[in-house]
Amino acid sequence: MNNVYTHGHHESVLRSHSWRTAENSAGYLLPHLRPGMSLLDVGAGPGTITADLARLVEPGRTTALEASEAALDITKATFADLDVEVEFVVGDVHALDIPDDAYDVVHAHQVLQHVADPVQALREMRRVCKPGGIVAARDSDYHGFVWYPLLPELDEWMALYQQMARANGGEPDAGRRLLSWALAAGFEQVEATTSTWSFTNPEDRAWWGGMWADRILKSALADQARAAGVAEERLQAISAAWRTWAEHPDGVISILHGELLCTA
Numbered sequence: 001m002n003n004v005y006t007h008g009h010h011e012s013v014l015r016s017h018s019w020r021t022a023e024n025s026a027g028y029l030l031p032h033l034r035p036g037m038s039l040l041d042v043g044a045g046p047g048t049i050t051a052d053l054a055r056l057v058e059p060g061r062t063t064a065l066e067a068s069e070a071a072l073d074i075t076k077a078t079f080a081d082l083d084v085e086v087e088f089v090v091g092d093v094h095a096l097d098i099p100d101d102a103y104d105v106v107h108a109h110q111v112l113q114h115v116a117d118p119v120q121a122l123r124e125m126r127r128v129c130k131p132g133g134i135v136a137a138r139d140s141d142y143h144g145f146v147w148y149p150l151l152p153e154l155d156e157w158m159a160l161y162q163q164m165a166r167a168n169g170g171e172p173d174a175g176r177r178l179l180s181w182a183l184a185a186g187f188e189q190v191e192a193t194t195s196t197w198s199f200t201n202p203e204d205r206a207w208w209g210g211m212w213a214d215r216i217l218k219s220a221l222a223d224q225a226r227a228a229g230v231a232e233e234r235l236q237a238i239s240a241a242w243r244t245w246a247e248h249p250d251g252v253i254s255i256l257h258g259e260l261l262c263t264a
């Protein structure tokens with residue numbers, strides 16, 4: 001099963017993922033959480049969302065799951081400074097080493113777009129969720145991103161990202177497909193919604209644009225692009241375009257996401 005994680009774990013990637021909170025990334029799930037629920041966060045990454053979710057379900061237990069020990073070490077590092085109890089496990093969402101009906105809530109943020117078989121991933125998430133519990137997922141949809149000004153190098157960035165993510169067996173336009181994946185996985189009660197992140201003021205633009213200016217030169221995506229023969233000059237041009245975009249006083253970007261709330 002081809003299952004390469006496109007972004008890797010470079011600092012420029014973690015800078016993006018550590019900004020995430022339950023409020024800005026899991027708002028659709030929050031009204032359904034109650035103290036005492038047990039929760040599994042699949043592909044927890046730097047774990048900032050996991051930490052927020054864990055606080056909301058305490059004294060229920062929360063488990064952070066990552067694909068490798070190295071990735072899980074990044075999750076653990078976040079919790080070293082926090083007063084929140086979480087269990088840590090390594091696993092693959094396609095075949096979880098977790099008994100049936102183990103959790104009230106099984107959550108995955110920006111994970112299904114990276115896996116080889118998102119339908120199988122959802123089946124596994126359902127299997128480890130108690131009957132009547134919640135399986136929740138949110139994924140971005142790259143072709144649903146809208147920005148201004150229309151710099152040609154940002155179209156080049158989009159084409160490159162689509163190509164690399166697909167070469168790794170992922171689906172960068174996952175957001176629009178979540179409902180179809182949930183139905184294919186056998187869920188009967190599904191609520192599908194969408195939401196956006198938007199970056200429209202100087203600070204937010206500097207953060208998003210600066211982060212992608214670095215990622216396109218320094219992250220696993222950059223290494224993969226070089227290995228595929230993309231010229232250094234093109235990567236530099238894309239990086240410069242993100243900085244130009246960030247400095248534009250009229251620069252805006254809207255990042256579309258799909259969301260799923262499924263009853264197990």
Ligand SMILES: C[S@@+](CC[C@H](N)C(=O)[O-])C[C@H]1O[C@@H](n2cnc3c(N)ncnc32)[C@H](O)[C@@H]1O
Nearest residue numbers: 005017043044045066067071092093109110111
């Ligand atoms: C884009 S990150 C999202 C991290 C976190 N959920 C967040 O939103 O901040 C995707 C995470 O999924 C993990 N991942 C990728 N494939 C996986 C798999 N097959 N099983 C479990 N986790 C996986 C990666 O290691 C990575 O940390």
